[in-house]
Amino acid sequence: MVEHDPRIPEGAVNVSVGGFNRFVGPLFRLPETPGDEIRRFAFIVTDKHMNSAGTVHGGMLMTFVDISMSQTARAVSGAKSCSTVSLNCDFVGPGRLGDVIEARVKVTRRARTMMFMSAELVSGDHTLLVATGLWKVPVES
């Protein structure tokens, strides 16, 4: 990241530290609100995230929601890594250049080896994407 954008709050943690996450990032985990079961992540839309129609590419929106839900699965389960098994995304509205896009992730059910989650991507008052997904949680031996 070149310099800190004031729209990313103090206490946010860069979770795009390597691999594809870093390539498409930076992406941040936002500070938790005590008592709030929603986990939040954010990124700022730059030129590389766009499509030729002037909106954020659907692949980037799916990438961001996948990373946010995977991070949540890891944080909640304590596992080092969790794998996406299935992800369903509805593209509700377009994202724009310069937007701060926030992911809001909720765990629907945590079973021993599986986690069910839902998530929403929002920009300001606008919903961009809603997703449900299923993650495999490895059993620590």
Added chain:
Amino acid sequence: MTDTPSPLPGYVPTKLVDPFEIFVGPVFETGAPGSRHFIFRVDERHVNMRGVLHGGMLMTYADLTLGAAVWDATDYAPSVTLNMHTQFLKPAHAGDIVEVTPQLTRKTRALVFMRGDFTVAGRTIFTAESIWKLLGRD
């Protein structure tokens, strides 16, 4: 990455116009519009810290290739993705070549249903089903 040669003979670079697709590409193809077969080689940009192909890259590749097939099926009508459902069956790694021939499931006046089975060395690693809205059609 525009000068990257195709990982397999007989393929030409897919023309990419979206900045995000150019950023993650290149992608190569063979075959005529309507029955195009696509490939891309996984490189170190596309994997996570465990060396496994990132789901985000697979979904981006699915959006790109199924979208190209929608384009072919609609006489190049502008469209947007309404929904994409994906299943991750097996991991892939750097150096793997991921192939897909998108399949048209159904086309109505306003909607296109497109799916794909994505394979590495002949084994399906990922599936995607998508619904596209043709802009300006009721």
